Amino acid sequence: QKEVEQNSGPLSVPEGAIASLNCTYSDRGSQSFFWYRQYSGKSPELIMFIYSNGDKEDGRFTAQLNKASQYVSLLIRDSQPSDSATYLCAVKGSGSGNTPLVFGKGTRLSVIA
Amino acid sequence: EAEVAQSPRYKITEKSQAVAFWCDPISGHATLYWYRQILGQGPELLVQFQDESVVDDSQLPKDRFSAERLKGVDSTLKIQPAELGDSAMYLCASSLEPGEAGFTGELFFGEGSRLTVL
Numbered sequence A: 001q002k003e004v005e006q007n008s009g010p011l012s013v014p015e016g017a018i019a020s021l022n023c024t025y026s027d028r029g030s031q032s033f034f035w036y037r038q039y040s041g042k043s044p045e046l047i048m049f050i051y052s053n054g055d056k057e058d059g060r061f062t063a064q065l066n067k068a069s070q071y072v073s074l075l076i077r078d079s080q081p082s083d084s085a086t087y088l089c090a091v092k093g094s095g096s097g098n099t100p101l102v103f104g105k106g107t108r109l110s111v112i113a
Numbered sequence B: 001e002a003e004v005a006q007s008p009r010y011k012i013t014e015k016s017q018a019v020a021f022w023c024d025p026i027s028g029h030a031t032l033y034w035y036r037q038i039l040g041q042g043p044e045l046l047v048q049f050q051d052e053s054v055v056d057d058s059q060l061p062k063d064r065f066s067a068e069r070l071k072g073v074d075s076t077l078k079i080q081p082a083e084l085g086d087s088a089m090y091l092c093a094s095s096l097e098p099g100e101a102g103f104t105g106e107l108f109f110g111e112g113s114r115l116t117v118l
Helices: none
Strands: A004-006 A011-014 A019-025 A032-038 A045-050 A054-058 A061-066 A071-076 A085-092 A101-103 A107-112 B005-007 B010-013 B019-024 B031-037 B044-050 B053-056 B065-068 B075-079 B088-095 B113-117
Touching (some): A011 A019, A019 A032, A019 A085, A045 A054, A045 A071, A071 A085, B005 B088, B019 B031, B019 B088, B031 B075, B044 B065, B044 B075
Parallel strands (some): A011 A107, B010 B113
Antiparallel strands (some): A019 A071, A032 A045, A032 A085, A054 A061, A085 A107, B019 B075, B031 B044, B031 B088, B088 B113
16 A cells, blocks of 8 residues: 655744645655645645655745655745645656556645734 | 636535536546545545546445546546545546656646535
8 A cells, every 4th residue: 555644734834934844655666756735625736746856946845855765845935824725745656657646644734924 | 728627516415315526637638537535634546547448446435436438538426325424525637648748747636526415
């Protein structure tokens, strides 16, 4: 059973601070990793994806991947109240073909103004 | 911008009734997924189609759930009879195929169909 683990939170940070969201996964063969943001009652929307070990930056967001430790994280710099949402970590399964994404339970982030 | 269309957005039904959800993926996306998301949980795959063929339905409760994509375009997910535990958001998503230009592995989600079973 392929698993993706996240701390459900809530994670509370003050406005302007850095929010750090973490995720571990069980499928060592996984190659693609995704962070989705989901506002209450809405569907998930992609923030960014990462394939290679190291950091990938996009605006205020930085994804970090360590395949040896089976660990992926998302940093949000200069957090804003509008960043308050649930953040879903998703891992594309190893194997042939178009394997589906396996999602964690999500971490609820609250940015306090 | 191309979108995944889903309907209905909201459905309230009584247990033992039948319900159906419809999804139209982004044009040209061969792969279509149905996920179920219970409140407070992450999305869980119910069924994956490639064109009109089922690729994975191992997590679909086949005694009450069925899914079809007859012409390889739009899809319907049916529940009969509905149970209280089926209350959830039903998410449809589609994606490009590996090797296609622009493929990232990203799933493009529709707005979802929220089901409440009373």
